[in-house]
Amino acid sequence: MSALTLNQGQTPVNGLNRGPSLFWRLYGVKGWLAIGIGALIAFVVFPVLNLLVPPTSALHISAFWVTLIGKIMCYAIVALALDLVWGYAGILSLGHGLFFALGGYAMGMYLMRQIGREGQYQADLPDFMVFLDWKELPWHWSMSDQFWWAAVLVVLVPGVLAFVFGYFAFRSRVKGVYFSIITQALTFAAMLLFFRNNTGFGGNNGFTDFKRILGFSITAPETRMALFVITALTLIGTFLAARWIVTSKFGRVLEAIRDAEARVMFCGYNTMHFKLAIFTFSAVLCGIAGALYVPQVGIINPSEMSPANSIEMAIWVAVGGRGTLAGAILGAGLVNGAKSFFTVAFPEYWLFALGAIFICVTLFMPRGVMGLLKR
Amino acid sequence: MKAALPIEVTAGQGTVLYLDGISVSFDGFKALNNLSLMIDAGELRCVIGPNGAGKTTMMDVITGKTRPDEGRALFGEAADLTRLSEAEIAQAGIGRKFQKPTIFEALSVFENLELAMKADKRARTTLLSKLSSEQHDRIAATLTLIGLRNGADRIAGLLSHGEKQWLEIGMLLAQEPKLLLLDEPVAGMSDHETERTAELFLSLAGTHSLVVVEHDMAFIETIARKVTVLHEGRVIAEGDMNKVKNDPRVIEVYLGR
Amino acid sequence: MLLQGKGAAALAALFISASAFALDRSALEKLASDDNDEKIAAIAALVAEGDPKAADVLKSAAEGEIELDGKKVEIVVNNRVRARIAEALSVLKLLSPDNAERHAAATALTGGADPAMLSLVLKARDAEQDPAVKKLLELATAAMQLRSEDKETRLAAIRALAGSDNKALLVEAASDADEDIKRAAQKTLRAMDDRLVWGEWLGLAFAGVSLGSILLLAALGLAITYGLMGVINMAHGELIMIGAYTTYVVQGWFRGSAAFDFYLVAAIPAAFVVSAAVGMLLERSVIRWLYGRPLETLLATWGISLVLIQAVRTIFGAQNVQVENPAFMSGGIQVMANVVLPWNRIFIILFAAGVLVAMWALLSKTRLGLYIRGVTQNRSMAACVGVPTARVDTWAFGLGSGIAGLAGCALSQVGNVGPDLGQGYIVDSFLVVVFGGVGQLAGTVYAALVLGFANKLLESWSGAVLAKIAVLVFIIFFIQRRPQGLFALKGRAVEA
Numbered sequence A: 001m002s003a004l005t006l007n008q009g010q011t012p013v014n015g016l017n018r019g020p021s022l023f024w025r026l027y028g029v030k031g032w033l034a035i036g037i038g039a040l041i042a043f044v045v046f047p048v049l050n051l052l053v054p055p056t057s058a059l060h061i062s063a064f065w066v067t068l069i070g071k072i073m074c075y076a077i078v079a080l081a082l083d084l085v086w087g088y089a090g091i092l093s094l095g096h097g098l099f100f101a102l103g104g105y106a107m108g109m110y111l112m113r114q115i116g117r118e119g120q121y122q123a124d125l126p127d128f129m130v131f132l133d134w135k136e137l138p139w140h141w142s143m144s145d146q147f148w149w150a151a152v153l154v155v156l157v158p159g160v161l162a163f164v165f166g167y168f169a170f171r172s173r174v175k176g177v178y179f180s181i182i183t184q185a186l187t188f189a190a191m192l193l194f195f196r197n198n199t200g201f202g203g204n205n206g207f208t209d210f211k212r213i214l215g216f217s218i219t220a221p222e223t224r225m226a227l228f229v230i231t232a233l234t235l236i237g238t239f240l241a242a243r244w245i246v247t248s249k250f251g252r253v254l255e256a257i258r259d260a261e262a263r264v265m266f267c268g269y270n271t272m273h274f275k276l277a278i279f280t281f282s283a284v285l286c287g288i289a290g291a292l293y294v295p296q297v298g299i300i301n302p303s304e305m306s307p308a309n310s311i312e313m314a315i316w317v318a319v320g321g322r323g324t325l326a327g328a329i330l331g332a333g334l335v336n337g338a339k340s341f342f343t344v345a346f347p348e349y350w351l352f353a354l355g356a357i358f359i360c361v362t363l364f365m366p367r368g369v370m371g372l373l374k375r
Numbered sequence B: 001m002k003a004a005l006p007i008e009v010t011a012g013q014g015t016v017l018y019l020d021g022i023s024v025s026f027d028g029f030k031a032l033n034n035l036s037l038m039i040d041a042g043e044l045r046c047v048i049g050p051n052g053a054g055k056t057t058m059m060d061v062i063t064g065k066t067r068p069d070e071g072r073a074l075f076g077e078a079a080d081l082t083r084l085s086e087a088e089i090a091q092a093g094i095g096r097k098f099q100k101p102t103i104f105e106a107l108s109v110f111e112n113l114e115l116a117m118k119a120d121k122r123a124r125t126t127l128l129s130k131l132s133s134e135q136h137d138r139i140a141a142t143l144t145l146i147g148l149r150n151g152a153d154r155i156a157g158l159l160s161h162g163e164k165q166w167l168e169i170g171m172l173l174a175q176e177p178k179l180l181l182l183d184e185p186v187a188g189m190s191d192h193e194t195e196r197t198a199e200l201f202l203s204l205a206g207t208h209s210l211v212v213v214e215h216d217m218a219f220i221e222t223i224a225r226k227v228t229v230l231h232e233g234r235v236i237a238e239g240d241m242n243k244v245k246n247d248p249r250v251i252e253v254y255l256g257r
Numbered sequence C: 001m002l003l004q005g006k007g008a009a010a011l012a013a014l015f016i017s018a019s020a021f022a023l024d025r026s027a028l029e030k031l032a033s034d035d036n037d038e039k040i041a042a043i044a045a046l047v048a049e050g051d052p053k054a055a056d057v058l059k060s061a062a063e064g065e066i067e068l069d070g071k072k073v074e075i076v077v078n079n080r081v082r083a084r085i086a087e088a089l090s091v092l093k094l095l096s097p098d099n100a101e102r103h104a105a106a107t108a109l110t111g112g113a114d115p116a117m118l119s120l121v122l123k124a125r126d127a128e129q130d131p132a133v134k135k136l137l138e139l140a141t142a143a144m145q146l147r148s149e150d151k152e153t154r155l156a157a158i159r160a161l162a163g164s165d166n167k168a169l170l171v172e173a174a175s176d177a178d179e180d181i182k183r184a185a186q187k188t189l190r191a192m193d194d195r196l197v198w199g200e201w202l203g204l205a206f207a208g209v210s211l212g213s214i215l216l217l218a219a220l221g222l223a224i225t226y227g228l229m230g231v232i233n234m235a236h237g238e239l240i241m242i243g244a245y246t247t248y249v250v251q252g253w254f255r256g257s258a259a260f261d262f263y264l265v266a267a268i269p270a271a272f273v274v275s276a277a278v279g280m281l282l283e284r285s286v287i288r289w290l291y292g293r294p295l296e297t298l299l300a301t302w303g304i305s306l307v308l309i310q311a312v313r314t315i316f317g318a319q320n321v322q323v324e325n326p327a328f329m330s331g332g333i334q335v336m337a338n339v340v341l342p343w344n345r346i347f348i349i350l351f352a353a354g355v356l357v358a359m360w361a362l363l364s365k366t367r368l369g370l371y372i373r374g375v376t377q378n379r380s381m382a383a384c385v386g387v388p389t390a391r392v393d394t395w396a397f398g399l400g401s402g403i404a405g406l407a408g409c410a411l412s413q414v415g416n417v418g419p420d421l422g423q424g425y426i427v428d429s430f431l432v433v434v435f436g437g438v439g440q441l442a443g444t445v446y447a448a449l450v451l452g453f454a455n456k457l458l459e460s461w462s463g464a465v466l467a468k469i470a471v472l473v474f475i476i477f478f479i480q481r482r483p484q485g486l487f488a489l490k491g492r493a494v495e496a
């Protein structure tokens, strides 16, 4: 993405002058230009270079890059979601990997059903169920062959979980590190649950070997490109929605909560509602990102819920710069780009590099790359 | 200081705040011990007392931050403060200034006031709300009043200590409360600013009820009408400044052991 | 000893005559037949002669192949036949001159066996000199006689089985058509239950304490660094891991030497010192700059943990390493028929208690402890009265890290040691500290024990994974109800 050049636009509330119109409230000229360029690349350049330019040409973009960038865009959506809760509202959730994985699993169930009888056992049931000697679909798989139902689950499962969990946590004023620890415990518990074969989500192996989505072959270049474009669209949509939120009064209340929650309450705001709303919204975004991720990478398993993944998400945001939306996208791109590079070139050094990123960013770049760029 | 106040007149008769037999204990230590207090509409009440007397804790109880173990706390006609949440209490019309200035450091001065300003403060409406021109004018008036008219766009975290104090007072005014609780409002202010604060409070009294906690006796003397002395969680004296000053128990508490 | 040796000799002599004959050819043929019942009869026949060669035939039969007239013949062995072969092999082992081997064989047979082999087992029983083995063989014969035709024999067998702990045997008899047998079996079963239930509870309690002590060790260091100092150290697990690897290295030095059994004497202080040194280094270089910013500390220390994990992988390899227990730590004490308390677990419980006492003494009786408490309660005040706060921070962090190293040393005695060792404990140990109440040493202890018990109790009826999930979910909700933890004071410190 062209997030590098994205600008935060003008300060929306401009002193004593009247506020600008909604369009200019979101971004200034430069910002919109950057978004336009990003959209152009995603919607025109990539499809043309991937599908129309022959593979022999130097300009051809291979499926590898389409998948990689598609994957990173999913991560960028997660980073935006996490930035909303952490960068703006000051709530560091270490459970976002869970919401991401839940969205992925919801989509994965549908994809498993789309395999039909083409699995190894050529049965009506997904392979892993045949393997476990199950005779019929468990209750939570009913309707999983319907795409609309999968779409509903993608939004509903992370959303409801986040709402219920957040309700209890925020109501009892769990905050700061406590909140981080219990969200981490939640993720961990969910991971253990999904590792069990009896939970009915394929145990260790999770879901893989998908064949079709909505009837289209999942490996076909056109399908991949369609998924890519949809992901880019979602990313831009998320970006604008997030920008709309943070430039509204709601967004300023979030920042106020981050800085002095008690004061916000004594100003007459019920802070719990704000936190709950943004946490739930953020979880839903993660679910959507997960749902877009799974058909592109072709696998989902419980290790996606490991606490390490959720913490890594936080570092994307920190690298880019907390509290700046463009920073979140940038950070997701930088860290995951580095990861793709390292795990191919020097696999044994990746953890060193990642560890160093964690340490250096927190010690030396508290405002992330965006902070450096602004200076 | 006769600047146009961005505040409507809150005419009300009788008692605004009514505390009766409030006790609060922390791990067996009684921070408030059977405390009773009544504030009339339009009254300016000063509360003094040595460190640890329970002044801040009393404000915590009134604003819902701390729940009393015993006792009743009523606001206005019917509001039971022991049952309402902090936000509900604030909406009911009680504003509070903290002992340590707390403002929203990352936001601009203007935005600080915008958030504090009386409005519909539900999550849903804030998402869509836009400032009306009338609200703009009111914020502008408050800015003038607190002397930050030219600093509206400055980031609040970069203000000086005194400016932060004023900003917090401005936020309190923008909230348009009926009852203002002020915990050590002039701590860290210059003499001149202290004077201005005193003027402001006096001009607010009558239309608002104020409870001012201060250690600065000179300040108290300039604004005091009725003074309450707290010690070890209970009221040991109440009355006008002269009466309180000559109360033997007060003298003992302040001067000797 | 002498007597037993003689007994074994006599036993061997008893069968000498039989072994002189070649194996019964018809039995071999039957073994090769297709009918499973025939095969089973053949197994019994082979054994009845007590020929040691039969063992070889049976072993190869178990693998699906026997030699008949010099030719290899494939045979099909299903589970039932396989079980019979295993029994038969055990019966043959009863003839062994080796006490331990006979003991093992007799133990295997207490679960019952094909009654056709009864006569041989009876013979072995009568000849047996070792009282322990003899007792086992009595149970074994009783188990075999349970299916006999004769009612009196069966009743006698049921009575004899009262001394055993094997309920499964009697369950079938307890629903027998014959009223007398049924009643006798049920009565014995009930008596057995009464006896065993205590053992079960004791076993469960021990498992709970044992897990609790491990959680406690993992959490104690954290109780200092997080509980007292407020540093959220995600690399705590890796400090545990470093302690375990230090133990591994020290153990390597001692390997082969006569003093191997005492390597822990060196490993315990080494684990403490190495982890403490790493911890102090981290405090000086990274954590120091992040005091008062818990979320940043969380991320930075997570980064540290990644670096440490990878460093250990690079040095020692990604595979688990083997840490051998000293001899005195293997085995256990049998306190009841169905309860064995392993020595290594007992040692860890004692060790955890020892560490706890030492830590308590250090914090409450020494100058360093006084400083630590002073600094954590009121930093600026402590600085005013001349406490070198920065140095106290380093020492305190080192202390917490060193205790993590001790935990690692202990863990190396009960589980695998690998680069990921610490990751498994980090969630748990934070939950213990938070559950117990931050800043509360006593709370940490109770929380560790409560969680250990709860985990084991749930495990006994829902399985390990579900138990773990249940405990996690419980804590999540508990913390939401009581954010200050089990024991925390209701004070200002909590809100900060």
Ligand SMILES: Nc1ncnc2c1ncn2[C@@H]1O[C@H](COP(=O)(O)OP(=O)(O)OP(=O)(O)O)[C@@H](O)[C@H]1O
Residues within 6 Å of the ligand: B026, B030, B031, B049, B050, B051, B052, B053, B054, B055, B056, B057, B058, B099, C490, C491, C492, C493
């Ligand atoms: N949350 C709390 N936990 C424990 N003790 C508390 C808590 N809040 C207040 N206290 C104690 O209650 C007593 C009263 O405190 P309070 O802050 O109300 O005093 P104060 O009159 O405002 O003092 P100052 O003039 O110094 O501000 C003090 O001794 C204080 O230590």
Ligand SMILES: [Mg+2]
Residues within 6 Å of the ligand: B055, B056, B057, B099, B183
């Ligand atoms: Mg106070």
